[in-house]
Amino acid sequence: MKNFEFYSPTRVIFGSNILDNLGETAKRFGTKAMFVYGRSSIKKSGLHEKVLTLLKSSGISVTEYSGVKPNPEVAHAKRGVLKAIKSNIEVVIAVGGGSVIDESKAIAAGACYTGDLWDLYTQKAPVKKALPVIAVQTLPATSSETNLVSVLTNTETNEKFGLRSPLIAPKVSFLDPTLTYTIPLKYTAYASFDIMSHLLEGYFTSTDSFAPVQEGFVEGTVRAVMAGFERIQKDPHDWDGRSAIMWAGALAWNGLCNAGVEGAVIPNHMLEHPLSAVYDIAHGAGLAVIFPAWLKYRKESLTKRILLFGKRILQINEEITGIPENKACDKIIDRFSSWIHASGAPLSLHEAGIDNPNIPELVKQARTLSKLWNIPGYTDTDLEAIYRSAL
């Protein structure tokens, strides 16, 4: 283990019928709220109306800001910042998935910064102040509801960058699993795979010989997501399955799984971010395509970790005992791919709707991220080969 900092200061309120406290909770931070959301889904479900009623009945004036996209765009966030400043907003209420929460964090920080919002994402300027954010999570996947991170896409420069600051962590997050009952199975699969990827990046890239707290956390939580998803496949309204995925989603990327883990890096995110930046596919779908391709490409150097994954997470010990390690790894990756396929997520760029991708552009962006995130060991040839193997 190496030195680390861990900080996840969000108060999580988890369960059914918890939203009744939204108004009073928000009021502690201010009476002028910006209510940020995506498109029509929360209107169809009635959540939009409910949130408005709850806030207004607590004496909060509400400025709505909608249209956040699945890969939220800096241009849209900038317009939100202007609106927040103009309306003297005191608290930002994010109602949606990771994208809505990420953009709400951007608006919260941008409203207290006089320069160009994108500066905060390219690390040209630090965040010094931010409005308080309250999150109502409806699509658990990125842990944005409990972490210090916001990721935005710049469509002008085709870049997707993250901002990290304790000041943008939500003050309070409301996690009601019943709000996720209506997520279509396909998107539940993407979200589940997103959560699993966050957990598994450091697990596979760790060079630690002994970090059992972190390993145990990853193994248990990945198994929980898989088991939870399998329950939801049978019954989308399965309370326990939805609860397990929602709670796993809040913890997977809040810093716990990689805290102090030597060597932990996020190559699959390095490879995926360019995909969703350029082709606007769901992040979880992109990860589902990239992860098995990456595992196959890195099989030799990852042998020990892939075997652990097979034994402790997929729990197929009997099938892989007594065969050469190389073959055992193939079997494990195949089994993992089958699980992804059965979940409904894509396994190739073609299945994700991307034919003839602009591989040089993808490689260029992945290269930029490899520098930004300190991910060693990938030549342009490696990057190209992984993208090609995922066609």
Place this chain on the structure above:
Amino acid sequence: MKNFEFYSPTRVIFGSNILDNLGETAKRFGTKAMFVYGRSSIKKSGLHEKVLTLLKSSGISVTEYSGVKPNPEVAHAKRGVLKAIKSNIEVVIAVGGGSVIDESKAIAAGACYTGDLWDLYTQKAPVKKALPVIAVQTLPATSSETNLVSVLTNTETNEKFGLRSPLIAPKVSFLDPTLTYTIPLKYTAYASFDIMSHLLEGYFTSTDSFAPVQEGFVEGTVRAVMAGFERIQKDPHDWDGRSAIMWAGALAWNGLCNAGVEGAVIPNHMLEHPLSAVYDIAHGAGLAVIFPAWLKYRKESLTKRILLFGKRILQINEEITGIPENKACDKIIDRFSSWIHASGAPLSLHEAGIDNPNIPELVKQARTLSKLWNIPGYTDTDLEAIYRSAL
């Protein structure tokens, strides 16, 4: 899973040579600090001198308050409160184990309360304000460095009660595993068992049919503590072993393991608190005595959970397959007892130095705690029988 709140707002700084930032960190909260510690051990190790130098070189005036006992006493805490008020203290720096941090939290809350400090512990009055606390953990065990809880003993009334408030959570906790290198093996064993008990209380008492995130977390972290302790038995300066136990100690009782777990209660703490309140033994030693006795007494109702514990945590699947469940449970409890014995912790009241205990008094106090903590299902006869079986 059921509804819950989870809140652990402490910033954790973990690793070696991290204390260099103590002064600057403290200064953000004030320049008049109370430095709270126990007895002579931090003087012998040089940590006392180091902390003083670090604080003073950052321009912080330091008021020392020492003499915190392993089961910290409200009378001592009250004197600390008076001293803090008199010295206009702005920030409390706790340097020690859970006891020192617990008492520092008490002083922080008491300094902002005009009534009797014990009122806050008997729930006669709520905490409305507290001074900021910064913790330097030297004996990981209770998660006091990351949680909202403080436990004090009242020697006048022979009571041991806990106070829970977000306002007393440390703002920052410094966790340096090298500070734990000199903890004698016996006390490392007590601490390890304390950590394991915190994780296992809810695991054994859970009535949840599906809470895999929480179960996985407990299973992985208990295995980590056992493996970490076994490394320390071979080499007390084992960085990875000490790191695993320190990190497990910070997470085990911060609310994660029982978050949302149906039925999770803490009967072993109900049974142990009276022991350490009346006989002033180490909390971890008391738990080591109580836990196997409790498991044996509750074997019939806990069969399913004991089998899980044997399979997933002790990992003795082969030994318990194909034999009657009743016998398998005996084997698992025996194996657990052997591990405790080998660790150096006591397995009976006699081994803990308590002969002819005042069982009616212990039962009376456990009864009080059962009401305070809502632990159903224990008649006085049950309580007495468990204490007697631990003689």
